[in-house]
Amino acid sequence: MSDSAREQAAQTPEIAAEPGWLKDKWARFLDSDIYYSFKRSPVTIVAFTLVVLLMLGALVGPWIAPQNPHDPAQLNLMDGFTAPFAENQFTGNFYLLGTDDQGRDLFSAILYGLRISLIVGIVSVLFAGVLGVTLGLVAGFFGGWIDTLIMRIADIQLTFPSILIAMLIYGVARGLVPVDMRDEAAIYILIVSIGLSEWVQFARTVRGATLVEREKEYVQAARLIGLGRGPIMLRHVLPNVMGPVLVIATIGLALAIIAEATLSFLGVGAPPTQPSLGTLIRIGQDFLFSGEWWIILFPSMTLLVLALSVNLLGDWLRDVLNPKLR
Amino acid sequence: MLAFIIRRVGQAVIVLFTVGLVAFAIFRFMGDPVENMLGQEATVADRAALIERLGLNDPIPIQYLRFVGGALQGEFGISYRLGRPVSELIVERLPATLELAMVSALFALAFGVMLGVYTGIRRDGFLANVIMSSSLIGVSLPTFLIGILLIWIFAVEFGWLPSFGRGETVTLFGFWESVLFTVSGLKSLILPAITLGLYQMTLIMRLVRSEMLEVLRTDYIRFARARGLRRQAIYFTHALKNTLVPVITVTGLQLGSIIAFAIITETVFQWPGVGLLFINAISFVDIPVMAAYLLLVGAVFVTINLIVDLLYFAIDPRVRFDSPGKGA
Numbered sequence: 001m002s003d004s005a006r007e008q009a010a011q012t013p014e015i016a017a018e019p020g021w022l023k024d025k026w027a028r029f030l031d032s033d034i035y036y037s038f039k040r041s042p043v044t045i046v047a048f049t050l051v052v053l054l055m056l057g058a059l060v061g062p063w064i065a066p067q068n069p070h071d072p073a074q075l076n077l078m079d080g081f082t083a084p085f086a087e088n089q090f091t092g093n094f095y096l097l098g099t100d101d102q103g104r105d106l107f108s109a110i111l112y113g114l115r116i117s118l119i120v121g122i123v124s125v126l127f128a129g130v131l132g133v134t135l136g137l138v139a140g141f142f143g144g145w146i147d148t149l150i151m152r153i154a155d156i157q158l159t160f161p162s163i164l165i166a167m168l169i170y171g172v173a174r175g176l177v178p179v180d181m182r183d184e185a186a187i188y189i190l191i192v193s194i195g196l197s198e199w200v201q202f203a204r205t206v207r208g209a210t211l212v213e214r215e216k217e218y219v220q221a222a223r224l225i226g227l228g229r230g231p232i233m234l235r236h237v238l239p240n241v242m243g244p245v246l247v248i249a250t251i252g253l254a255l256a257i258i259a260e261a262t263l264s265f266l267g268v269g270a271p272p273t274q275p276s277l278g279t280l281i282r283i284g285q286d287f288l289f290s291g292e293w294w295i296i297l298f299p300s301m302t303l304l305v306l307a308l309s310v311n312l313l314g315d316w317l318r319d320v321l322n323p324k325l326r
Numbered sequence: 327m328l329a330f331i332i333r334r335v336g337q338a339v340i341v342l343f344t345v346g347l348v349a350f351a352i353f354r355f356m357g358d359p360v361e362n363m364l365g366q367e368a369t370v371a372d373r374a375a376l377i378e379r380l381g382l383n384d385p386i387p388i389q390y391l392r393f394v395g396g397a398l399q400g401e402f403g404i405s406y407r408l409g410r411p412v413s414e415l416i417v418e419r420l421p422a423t424l425e426l427a428m429v430s431a432l433f434a435l436a437f438g439v440m441l442g443v444y445t446g447i448r449r450d451g452f453l454a455n456v457i458m459s460s461s462l463i464g465v466s467l468p469t470f471l472i473g474i475l476l477i478w479i480f481a482v483e484f485g486w487l488p489s490f491g492r493g494e495t496v497t498l499f500g501f502w503e504s505v506l507f508t509v510s511g512l513k514s515l516i517l518p519a520i521t522l523g524l525y526q527m528t529l530i531m532r533l534v535r536s537e538m539l540e541v542l543r544t545d546y547i548r549f550a551r552a553r554g555l556r557r558q559a560i561y562f563t564h565a566l567k568n569t570l571v572p573v574i575t576v577t578g579l580q581l582g583s584i585i586a587f588a589i590i591t592e593t594v595f596q597w598p599g600v601g602l603l604f605i606n607a608i609s610f611v612d613i614p615v616m617a618a619y620l621l622l623v624g625a626v627f628v629t630i631n632l633i634v635d636l637l638y639f640a641i642d643p644r645v646r647f648d649s650p651g652k653g654a
Binding site: 152155156159160161163164167168170171172174175176254258261262265266267268281285288289293296300303304307308311 | 628
């Protein structure tokens with residue numbers, strides 16, 4: 001059989017199977033180790049369901065929330081301090097999770113806050129991931145002084161806890177932004193500071209994996225057929241180092257969500273005009289002493305459930321993708 | 327040995343130099359120090375005089391050297407927000423943070439080792455499983471939530487312990503305001519110390535547990551059992567001792583984290599330490615305080631890392647002989 005005939009024979013069934021491509025992938029997924037392990041771990045199923053629910057809640061929040069908590073026109077001061085699961089004693093209005101001092105529905109505030117928390121968390125992990133993977137790939141693939149430079153910076157940064165780095169970058173970035181724009185820019189500053197504080201993990205892992213992959217035969221083969229360094233890195237090495245990256249990204253998401261909440265709680269994060277879960281907890285702390293426990297409890301629970309579920313997912317993923325544990 | 331120490335100290339100096347450079351860049355290029363120090367009615371001549379006095383026209387490397395020289399003598403400039411020398415502010419607040427950090431670290435070490443040994447020995451026990459599961463929650467719980475939870479339970483509901491501040495202090499050596507010698511001081515130290523140390527405690531506990539499990543599986547422990555040694559002797563003298571090298575490393579490295587996370591605990595409990603000073607500096611873009619804190623924390627971290635590395639070297643002979651090209 002000539003080469004072209006063989007190629008055609010190989011291609012024909014693929015074309016025929018084109019409509020069933022997605023189905024095929026799905027069947028392969030159902031048959032995979034990952035799904036098998038997922039099915040057998042009830043904790044992971046619960047964690048996954050919770051994460052999906054919270055993400056959905058954040059996604060459709062503005063449409064399912066009973067009110068827009070940041071529109072003063074929709075707030076009724078008479079509804080202030082309504083207890084959860086009960087009607088307000090003056091107006092008779094019902095709020096599922098109660099209201100704060102200004103009559104703001106907590107359920108709506110949490111949905112909106114969850115949005116900010118998740119957006120900041122996800123985007124900063126993406127940022128850290130792209131930056132870290134790129135630098136790690138470059139460092140591992142090229143070696144030499146560029147490797148030394150990147151890894152020295154990583155080492156120095158790793159000397160300090162990431163939350164401290166994030167605070168510092170936040171402070172510096174805040175100083176660089178004009179005073180009247182600080183509130184609008186706060187979310188972006190937050191993303192940049194958390195992203196820059198977490199890239200090291202990605203870079204170190206990817207560098208290590210790249211050093212191993214670089215010496216393998218398929219890379220030599222790719223070199224032999226005359227591929228440039230760029231395509232080899234992107235098309236051949238990168239896909240093979242992505243497994244651990246997924247694990248780091250998941251655990252990193254939990255860390256980023258907690259970092260964001262911490263910064264916002266400390267008052268150096270999301271601005272009061274766009275409160276995240278951390279900001280809500282910060283506000284709620286004032287009412288803890290006067291007995292309005294629900295203002296702080298529900299945002300804290302949401303944050304805890306979110307962080308814990310993402311963490312559990314990350315742990316599970318790490319175990320599944322670790323060949324030593326199979 | 328000497329080569330190892332020299333290389334390690336060299337690395338520390340490079341890190342410190344970089345941190346100093348960052349601190350200097352923040353100090354010099356962020357915002358306009360002249361603008362911040364002069365009022366709005368300052369004339370051009372005033373400006374020029376101040377620029378001359380601060381030496382802002384000198385070449386940058388000379389300014390950097392002057393900055394480092396000043397920092398070494400405890401000169402960090404004047405806080406924009408409070409209008410007082412930064413060094414004075416830090417000296418005033420450092421004892422509070424150090425006491426908190428030390429007590430937290432001791433708490434974490436003592437309870438971490440204890441619980442770690444227990445969960446390691448009673449691997450499948452009910453209580454050990456409860457401890458292990460709750461430690462997972464403890465790790466996922468952000469520091470500030472732990473603090474709030476403790477305040478809620480022990481300060482608001484039961485009213486046993488104060489929820490903020492340091493209580494009464496005793497002045498030692500003329501400047502060190504200590505809470506360790508008054509009842510109200512000690513009481514107000516309990517909640518922040520637990521909040522700050524809890525994460526490190528779970529970390530040490532898990533580490534001790536996994537190390538114990540590993541060590542208990544080894545032949546020499548089996549041999550000790552066969553010899554009929556008492557169980558306490560096996561667990562504590564033979565097993566625990568051999569788990570301590572990584573424990574010391576982790577505890578040492580975590581000491582730095584404790585000082586950094588003190589920022590959060592101090593905010594929750596309004597504990598008047600350097601962390602609270604730093605957070606306020608960030609909110610108000612008080613650059614001299616930020617730069618000074620960075621230098622201070624940088625120095626603390628580098629010193630701790632250096633000491634831990636050298637200790638490791640002293641404790642674990644493998645580090646000494648594994649490194650190629652030199653003997654002990």
